[in-house]
Amino acid sequence: MISERCAACKNQRRKCPSDCIFSPCFPANDPQKFACVHKIYGGSNVGKMLQGIPTYLREQAANALYLEAKWRIHDPVYGCVGIISSLYEQIQNAEIELAKIQTQITFYKLQTQRIEAEPNSEVLQAQSSNMEQFEWDNPTIASWFN
């Protein structure tokens, strides 16, 4: 039986043994996957990393290494650390936005309670116009109210 060599063994121009550690993770029909990790980590480092991982998790590890290698090729300075920074920034901005919305909800809740308690109060008219100003200052929040 002539078995097809995996992408790693093809790349390294060697025979692909039956117990090849690369074979389940780097199929012959996806040479780009091994080429990427080889460029960033080197073939022997990838082999060493896979050997330290339980067999059933090796394919997932190879996929993660492939993603990291692709990101590093795409952004040679920051690699996937650049993506992580950008996601942290998104989360921080969302937290700031959420804090503003919490203030806004508290305002509406108080306003509703007060209107229910004392309808037609002049204080509420003043609060209402203050809140419109608050919404106006925040374009994202303002868009929800229009």
Next chain:
Amino acid sequence: MISERCAACKNQRRKCPSDCIFSPCFPANDPQKFACVHKIYGGSNVGKMLQGIPTYLREQAANALYLEAKWRIHDPVYGCVGIISSLYEQIQNAEIELAKIQTQITFYKLQTQRIEAEPNSEVLQAQSSNMEQFEWDNPTIASWFN
């Protein structure tokens, strides 16, 4: 003048040339930084990557490689891809939460407008109790209202 070898040259037990590419990125007082990237990428791959990057960006690239290597050592299966997945999940959950809050703000806005237009309406009492149920179903949102 006897100059101190950088962490990379110390690790590789070689002389540190005056134009050493590792020297500005891997100072002698932080041997762990080079040890980490060496373990994951191999010293010569790190050197190749740094050579492909403009000099003024090499330190930032080395810091990013160090972070990626640390994450890979900490999580040999997913490395920093695991962190990225978890951040994406956080963002998705925040988007779901935000969508619910938008609904809630719209409700409060309508409620306030209606109370102002027709105080003491029975419809509003019913809506108020529906909203309490909505808040109760979402522990995070519920906590803001208590």
